[in-house]
Amino acid sequence: MDKASYEVRTNKVELLSILSLDGKVNEELLPNLSDEQLKELMRRMVFTRTWDQRAISLQRQGRLGFYAPVSGQEASMIGSEFALNKEDFICPGYRDMPQLVWHGLPMYQAFLYSKGHQHGGEVPEGVNVLMPQIIIGAQIVQSAGVAMGLKKRGKKNVVITYTGDGGSSQGDFYEGMNFAGAFNLPAIFVVQNNGYAISTPSSKQTAAETIAQKGLAAGIKSVQVDGMDVLAMYKAVQEAAERGRNGEGATLIEAITYRFGPHSMSGDDPTKYRTKDEESKWALKDPIVRFRKYLETKNLWTEDDEKNTIEDAKQTVADQIKKAESTAKMTIPGLIDSMFETTPPHLEEQKKAYLEKEGN
């Protein structure tokens, strides 16, 4: 028998890219976005970049707790969220704060979450998100459940979930996609492949040629996208959402992107595993620079727009961190009462003991 007839194969893919490095677009692929929407995408990316820089410095000052930098990934984060509507659901990983905030979580709560305050996790009514997941992979299986729920309720909505290239090694990643395939669920799995899982490069993470093809085994539509191209990200998610809404099932999107900063602010030193050369190569693909060039040719973005957005972001972050800092501190009795709907007797007893004699 001819080898080709029984060996399972995948063809080479080219990633979806709409915006060139010098800001030219492929008109054929251009998503249908108004000028206002194009400006809004830019505003959100610039705002998020500033917010990220401020968050890093707040973390260094000890005013934030755990923080995972996002610069470089704005196109993938913001382009993908922008393609959803408010009723769609987000199941994020720890780095996906921008999507949560742009989907409606008040920023001061994101700060509270980082500072280790329970109220950071109290998602307001009408904001359709789960809290950021610490356990890598957990959000992937959970999103299958959320998607099934939406489907059973007859809603025309989708769930989007995010992980990294590292996360795509977890068993949960395969299980979640397989469920979404088997039950034909309206789920969108986004892998933000930023090249590294902490220090481990993608090449040590998998021998698969692309992470996108991991979705094929689950029988779901799988695509690879330039994750530093906000238009491509928007388009890929928008198409995936449409398929989900139409009952055509799940999609895996591998976004090829890069994080400019360290993995997190908890002691990671990227100089130990990345080269300057590599960093400057990726800097050329900066999603903000590319998109700015495009918008400037259309006279949609000026230096003033940029300056105003940065000022607005700085002011907002300052206000929101202040709000977070003036939120009443958690208490042990409050924590105890948050374990069950009705606090059982043994916890009541522990609460009392805390208040009476054991408290510090």
Add this chain to the structure above:
Amino acid sequence: MAQMTMIEAIKDAMRVELERDENVLLFGEDVGHVGGVFRATEGLQKQFGEDRVFDTPLAESGIGGLALGLGVQGFRPIAEIQFVGFIFEVMDSICAQASRMRYRSGGKYNSPITFRTPFGGGVHAPELHTDSLEGLMMQTPGIKVVIPSNPYDAKGLLISAIRDNDPVFFMEHLKLYRSFRGEVPEGEYTVPIGKANVVREGSDVTIITYGNMVHTSLKAAEELEKQGVQAEVIDLRTLMPLDIETIVESVKKTNRAIVVQEAQKTSGAAAEIMAQINEKAILHLEAPVIRVAAPDTVVAFGQIEKEWLPNEKRVIAGVKEVINF
């Protein structure tokens, strides 16, 4: 003798064992080139090569299965789980598979695996990084549970764990990694698994504890001495198997005991220790044994972690309670 932090002592133990026995392998997420998120394995890949010290893909269940399979092939894996809360992803390999390999195979195979994992509060880590999950492990037949409290013990116990032919769950308290230095001999030595250490002698009450709470309890004991109470402090070092003899001997002398643990109160190590004291020494007790522990909630988020964790004051209050019974 060299002065080392606990993390240096842990690294030294692995270096000694990698050198001594070529069947020893070390792997986990980020342990290779950068030497681990806490640098516990720094330099080891360089010294021993990628064949022996290597990064794995990000999959704890995979790490556990890999360790089990390599054990079957006669290797002695040291598998790092980056933070304790991630063991839930690998519970099947640890608790349902490795722990019963010897039993299931009628002794044909064993699981000479050391699972190393950082745990322990007081460092403002995000959720699921610091939980004290030793109680879960203690309830799993077939696995040993070791928790060192100082650099000397850490090295000696880790060498014992690596040489042990059964799986050992080795928990390293985050707060102790770099908080102080201690004398650590060069080269090989072992501290036996299953043997507690009386770290302070006293006649009035026994404080039974482990991990970072050893230090909290020692400080409490010093304060108590000023108030005229002589507390004996036992550092268990190993929770499974438990050195109940050392505990009973002490209780026979002091007639009073408290157990101090960082973990939540209910059904944990302290509950087991109290039960065994009850079984083996009840007639020597002048007061019920009590425990000082964290409340039965999830580990508090960073903001009130400090109030949540048991502290010196609460240990002192616990001692007073059994003294004034």
